[in-house]
Amino acid sequence: MADIDREAVERVAALARLSLTAEEKETFARQLRDILGYVETMQALDLSQVPPMSHAAATGAWREDVARPGLPRERVLDAAPDAAFPLFRVPRVIGG
Amino acid sequence: MSGLVRLGAAEIAGRVARGEVSAEEVARAFLDRAGALDAQVGAFLDLRPERTLEQARAVDRARRAGQTPPSLAGVPVAVKDVLNVEGWPTTCGSRVLEGYAPPYTATAVERLLAAGAVVLGKTNMDEFAMGSSTENSAYRPTRNPWDLARVPGGSSGGSAAAVAAAMAPAALGTDTGGSVRQPAALCGVVGLKPTYGRVSRYGLVAFASSLDQVGTLARSVEDVALLSSALFGHDPRDATSAQAPPTAPLAGDDGGRGLRGLRLGVPWAALAEGVAPGVMASFRAALEVCVREGAELVDVALPHVRHAIAAYYVVATAEASSNLARYDGVRYGLRAEGAPDLARLYGETRDRGFGAEVKRRILLGTFVLSAGYHEAYYVAAQKVRTLIRRDFEEAFARCAAVALPTTPGTAFRLGERTADPLQMYLADVFTVPANLAGLPGLSLPCGLVDGLPAGLQLLGRPFDEDTLLRAGHAFQGVTTHHRLSPPAFS
Numbered sequence: 001m002a003d004i005d006r007e008a009v010e011r012v013a014a015l016a017r018l019s020l021t022a023e024e025k026e027t028f029a030r031q032l033r034d035i036l037g038y039v040e041t042m043q044a045l046d047l048s049q050v051p052p053m054s055h056a057a058a059t060g061a062w063r064e065d066v067a068r069p070g071l072p073r074e075r076v077l078d079a080a081p082d083a084a085f086p087l088f089r090v091p092r093v094i095g096g
Numbered sequence: 097m098s099g100l101v102r103l104g105a106a107e108i109a110g111r112v113a114r115g116e117v118s119a120e121e122v123a124r125a126f127l128d129r130a131g132a133l134d135a136q137v138g139a140f141l142d143l144r145p146e147r148t149l150e151q152a153r154a155v156d157r158a159r160r161a162g163q164t165p166p167s168l169a170g171v172p173v174a175v176k177d178v179l180n181v182e183g184w185p186t187t188c189g190s191r192v193l194e195g196y197a198p199p200y201t202a203t204a205v206e207r208l209l210a211a212g213a214v215v216l217g218k219t220n221m222d223e224f225a226m227g228s229s230t231e232n233s234a235y236r237p238t239r240n241p242w243d244l245a246r247v248p249g250g251s252s253g254g255s256a257a258a259v260a261a262a263m264a265p266a267a268l269g270t271d272t273g274g275s276v277r278q279p280a281a282l283c284g285v286v287g288l289k290p291t292y293g294r295v296s297r298y299g300l301v302a303f304a305s306s307l308d309q310v311g312t313l314a315r316s317v318e319d320v321a322l323l324s325s326a327l328f329g330h331d332p333r334d335a336t337s338a339q340a341p342p343t344a345p346l347a348g349d350d351g352g353r354g355l356r357g358l359r360l361g362v363p364w365a366a367l368a369e370g371v372a373p374g375v376m377a378s379f380r381a382a383l384e385v386c387v388r389e390g391a392e393l394v395d396v397a398l399p400h401v402r403h404a405i406a407a408y409y410v411v412a413t414a415e416a417s418s419n420l421a422r423y424d425g426v427r428y429g430l431r432a433e434g435a436p437d438l439a440r441l442y443g444e445t446r447d448r449g450f451g452a453e454v455k456r457r458i459l460l461g462t463f464v465l466s467a468g469y470h471e472a473y474y475v476a477a478q479k480v481r482t483l484i485r486r487d488f489e490e491a492f493a494r495c496a497a498v499a500l501p502t503t504p505g506t507a508f509r510l511g512e513r514t515a516d517p518l519q520m521y522l523a524d525v526f527t528v529p530a531n532l533a534g535l536p537g538l539s540l541p542c543g544l545v546d547g548l549p550a551g552l553q554l555l556g557r558p559f560d561e562d563t564l565l566r567a568g569h570a571f572q573g574v575t576t577h578h579r580l581s582p583p584a585f586s
Contacts, residue, residue, distance in 0.1 A: 009459065016417060016462040017424070018455060019443035027452075028459055034518050035460060039406045042476050045483070052478030053485060055306045056292040056534020056558075057336040075199035081431035088426050093438045 004032045098125035105171045105266045105319040109212070112170035115159065119170030123152035123214055126172045130217065130263040133585065138238045139248075139258035141177050142185060143217040148172065151214035158212075166212035168326055173208055174264035176255050177218040178225055179310070180299040181205055184215070188301050189223040189233040189251075192449025193429040202299025203331045204268060204310045211326035216264050219254030223451045224420065225275055225303045227251050228520055229513065232453045237510055240283060241582040242548055246507040249279030252313065256283040259313050261585040266314040266323055272304050273408055274502075274527025276311035277539035281502035281551025284541045284580065286568070287313045288320045291558045292534035293338035296331030304415035305336075307408075307531040315578055317540060317568035321345045324561065338559070345565040354570030355389035358563070360554075361396035361495030370525070372505040374545030379501045382542040382552045385575060386499070386567075396491040396498060400483040401529045407484070408528040409521055410464050410477035417461030423449060456517060485533040492557050497564060500526050502539040502551030530555050538564040541577040549577075 009029045013020050020028070077083040082090075100122055103111070111117045127145045134140050155170050175181060178188050180198035187193045205215065222232035230238040230253025238253040240246040241261040248257040252269030256279035259267050269276040271289035280287025288311050295310040302308060312323040325344055331337045362383065367376070387393060425431035425445030432444035450458070464473035491498055504523060513520045530537040535555050542552035552571070556564045572578050 004463070008463075012459050012462045012466065015466065016458050017421075017439075017442040017446055018450075018458060019440075019447040020455070024452075024455070028456060031456060031517055032460055032463065035409065035521070036463075036473075038518055038522075039410055039473065039477075042403050042406045042480055043472075045400075045403065045480065047476055047479040050479040050482050052475050053481040054478055055336070056485075056532075057306075057338070061335045063332065063335075071199050076427075079196055079199060079428050081195075081425060081429070090426055091435055091437055091441055 004029055004036060098128065100125035101129050101262045103265060104316050105168065105314055106322050108171050108265060109167060109169045109322070112155070112159070113165035119152035119155035119214065120149055122170050123148050123172050123216070126216055126264060130258070133261060134263060136239065136244060137241055137257050137261055137263070138236045139219055139254040139261065139263060140174070140217045141187060141189070141220050141235055141254065144184060147184070148214055148216055151209070155212050155214065166210070167322065168208060169212035171213045171266060172216035172264060173213045174216045174219045174255055174258045174267040175205060176221055176252050176267070176269045178221060178270055178301045179205055179268060180301070181215055181218070184218065186301065187235070188225070189221045189235060190449065190451070190454070191234045191430060192423045192445070196429040200299060203296035203333060204327055205299065207326050207329070208323070219252070219258055219267060221254055222251035223454050224301070224416070225251040225270055225272055226416070226453050226457055228274070228278055228523055230254060231510060231514055232451055234451050239510070240507045241585045242284060243507065244584070246509050246548070247282070249282035249507065251275040253279045255313050256280050256285055256287070259283070259285045259315060260582060262581065266312065266319055269311050269313055270300060271309050271311045271531065272307045273412060273531050274524050276313060277502050277527050277537055277551065277553060278524065280313050280539045282507040282549065284549030284582070285313050285315055286317055286320050286541070286578065287311060287539045288324060288561065289530060289537045290324065290328065290561055291338070291536045293336055294340065294536070294559070294561070295327050296334040296337045298331055298333040302419040304412040305419065306415060307412055317538070317565055317572050318346060321565045321569070324565070340559045343562050345562040346569055354566030354568070355386050355391045358386070358391040358497065358567055359394055359495040360386055360391045361394050361491050361498040363396050363398040363401065363498065363500060366398055366401050367500060370504050371501060372545070375501050375503070375505060375550045378543035378545060378550040379552060382571070383499060385571060389570060389574060394495050396495060398487045398491060398529070400480065400487050403480050404484055404529045404532055405522055405525055407477040407480035408524070408532060409460070410473050411481065411532070413457045413461030414465050414474050415461070417458045417465065420454065420458055453517070481532045484529055488533045488535060496557070497567060498555040500553050502526060502553040506545050506548035506550060526553060534558060536561045536564060538568050540568050540571065541580070543577050544580065
């Protein structure tokens with residue numbers, strides 16, 4: 001039902017912010033076709049009356065809305081590739 | 097080589113507590129062995145002997161100061177490199193996190209340290225825990241101590257190989273679709289994936305958040321139970337961690353009661369094809385032992401588990417595509433230098449930082465969540481998940497645990513399956529159902545097939561690890577499979 005070709009891979013890669021080489025696009029298109037072909041065996045089941053399960057955990061884990069200390073900002077920024085306290089530094093985003 | 101490396105976690109803690117050996121001597125023995133042997137195996141990504149020894153000396157100082165020795169006093173634990181230890185690099189086996197040293201420690205590691213354990217080192221893994229062979233590590237493959245031409249399984253392959261080669265008495269792993277149980281089986285050690293919610297995921301780098309669970313590996317069920325007692329418990333920093341009562345599964349156990357009267361379900365129909373004959377024979381022999389020790393076998397159906405792989409690779413990749421969005425070159429690890437704008441910084445960092453399997457799963461997960469495909473793939477997989485959970489609920493109305501082989505085959509050769517990702521995925525058929533349903537699963541050695549270990553897997557009701565551990569402990573009381581060690585590392 002899903003026809004995964006090179007263009008579909010390009011579209012999905014753009015959504016996922018992945019730059020791919022031409023070779024990667026071809027290989028992934030072929031492999032994703034195989035995998036999705038297998039995944040589609042699920043379609044043999046009648047799922048119309050089955051509720052989806054999103055999680056195995058019990059629901060309703062509430063806690064008080066109380067402010068608590070987080071990680072020290074200096075330590076978090078230390079782990080970044082480029083920072084100038086108290087900010088992460090990135091290339092220009094707007095204009096040029 | 098020091099005889100200390102042959103001791104299990106419980107024996108080490110006992111001797112350290114009694115002052116018969118120091119935690120420092122124990123840590124040194126395992127560090128020396130890892131230093132001498134790990135070039136062949138590649139189980140560790142990072143050893144920091146000074147830091148390990150300092151932790152061990154702190155345990156010794158506390159004991160000399162008269163403090164009551166904690167339950168894991170002086171036990172060195174190898175930690176999968178997906179769990180944060182403050183100031184110690186976390187790579188997740190990925191280039192994208194190269195150079196990242198986290199500013200905090202995972203709750204699971206904190207709990208072990210509080211119980212007197214010491215961190216022995218960080219172990220190799222498939223990149224972001226995506227894989228079943230540890231060949232997807234960006235740094236190096238890990239080799240199986242039973243045959244260095246073969247994989248140790250994955251994704252916790254470094255942890256399993258370290259324990260199998262007696263370079264560590266115990267290890268932490270994580271299990272999203274079998275990543276503790278499968279390498280435990282392939283390396284001939286014990287591995288426990290607890291119930292979803294049993295162990296805090298705080299400080300565990302997320303792969304698939306509704307499936308990930310921290311687990312333990314050791315050579316005996318007793319040691320896995322000992323570590324579990326320290327690890328289990330609620331953590332306010334993980335909203336999915338459960339408020340279940342703590343357990344002491346083997347307290348007062350004489351080693352003989354775990355199988356007596358146990359109703360053990362076997363899904364014979366699911367095992368009818370695809371299991372290697374030698375693995376099936378060792379599984380049947382293990383069941384005979386269980387019956388001889390007083391277990392009763394019942395046939396259970398589990399009709400939907402044959403769809404588990406399909407559902408798993410949709411749910412897990414969908415969640416992964418979201419979780420891995422955070423590796424963008426801004427906050428941690430790698431950044432592609434010289435990108436002229438932010439969009440290209442993201443794309444180039446991710447292209448350079450992620451390996452092929454991670455890219456494949458991000459693409460698949462993004463696809464199944466994308467407009468037009470979400471219902472047909474992602475929601476359908478969530479519905480199959482419901483059917484699988486119901487299968488187990490029906491089975492557990494008739495039995496207290498389900499038994500099946502951990503894997504359909506033994507360890508395969510390096511490179512044998514890398515070209516065909518689907519074939520690699522299909523080998524997870526017996527482990528992913530427990531993750532989809534959120535159940536606990538224990539894998540324990542049940543014999544050798546042509547010199548390679550096979551695993552017996554027991555699945556239990558949610559939060560009933562005790563039944564699995566007592567049964568496994570009883571099994572090990574009357575069998576010797578877990579006492580075998582790889583010939584090249586004995």
